[in-house]
Amino acid sequence: MAQVPLPTPIYHFTHISNLSSLISSGGIICKNGVDSSSITYQSSAYESVQGHRESFEVPVDPGGVIHDYVPFYFNSLSPMLYAVHRGNIPGVDMREVVFFKTTAQTVDGAGKLFVFTDGHGIMALTDYYNDLTELSEVPWNVVNAKYWNNFVDGSRLRQSEFLVHSKLDWELIETIGVYNQTMKDRVESLIQHLAHKPSVEIKLGWYF
Numbered sequence: 028m029a030q031v032p033l034p035t036p037i038y039h040f041t042h043i044s045n046l047s048s049l050i051s052s053g054g055i056i057c058k059n060g061v062d063s064s065s066i067t068y069q070s071s072a073y074e075s076v077q078g079h080r081e082s083f084e085v086p087v088d089p090g091g092v093i094h095d096y097v098p099f100y101f102n103s104l105s106p107m108l109y110a111v112h113r114g115n116i117p118g119v120d121m122r123e124v125v126f127f128k129t130t131a132q133t134v135d136g137a138g139k140l141f142v143f144t145d146g147h148g149i150m151a152l153t154d155y156y157n158d159l160t161e162l163s164e165v166p167w168n169v170v171n172a173k174y175w176n177n178f179v180d181g182s183r184l185r186q187s188e189f190l191v192h193s194k195l196d197w198e199l200i201e202t203i204g205v206y207n208q209t210m211k212d213r214v215e216s217l218i219q220h221l222a223h224k225p226s227v228e229i230k231l232g233w234y235f
Contacts, residue, residue, distance in 0.1 A: 029167035034130040035159075037099035037189045038233070040108060042069045043123050043210060046217050054197040055127060058094040071111060071119045079149045087155045089140045089192055093148050096141075096190035101170045103128075103204070103233035106182050112235040125214060126204035126233050127225075131189055133199055135159055140192035147186040198223045204230035 039055055048066045049055055058077070061068045070077070080093040100107075103126055112121045134141055145164050146153035156164055166184040175181035203218075203225045205211045214227045 031162045034132045038103040039099045039127045040124050044069050055097045055195040083149045087157045097195045099189040122206045127200045128202040143189040146183040148188050200225045203227045204233045
């Protein structure tokens, strides 16, 4: 079994048009939090899948449904981002997607509640965990491979998730990854007034 990377990076992506709302909310909030507020939010996901996540019950503490959590992947190069790259998500240009990177250990150290999975969160074969000592259960050989389709069930396994309950506070974001200088300038302009300014970096390796 592949070794667990320590610290363990996790990645959340969103359309840049959502950044101002996230800043005003003090961080990245879960889908149910967005829906119960007046926040304007542009989705970068399949709406059909979102319906399943809205009702899928998380089987370990702190429980609830997946939409009570902020979703992260263990690799920026996910099948979901590939769908954006292929133009399968209407109205979303991959070049306008921004990444928020932190680590599982940072989340845990801040006392945030979380769970994580060994595959796509709504799939029957996927198991859930809530203790970082169980990170070895994540299929790291698939998560860190160049091509997930070289593996049986590779798409499900590559979409192993780290789910932060309710909200990922802005202060816990370590790096913001962007596609080009234009996006870097836009992000830096939006965060220039904040006390916590994550490093904004052009990260072409995080994109297809």
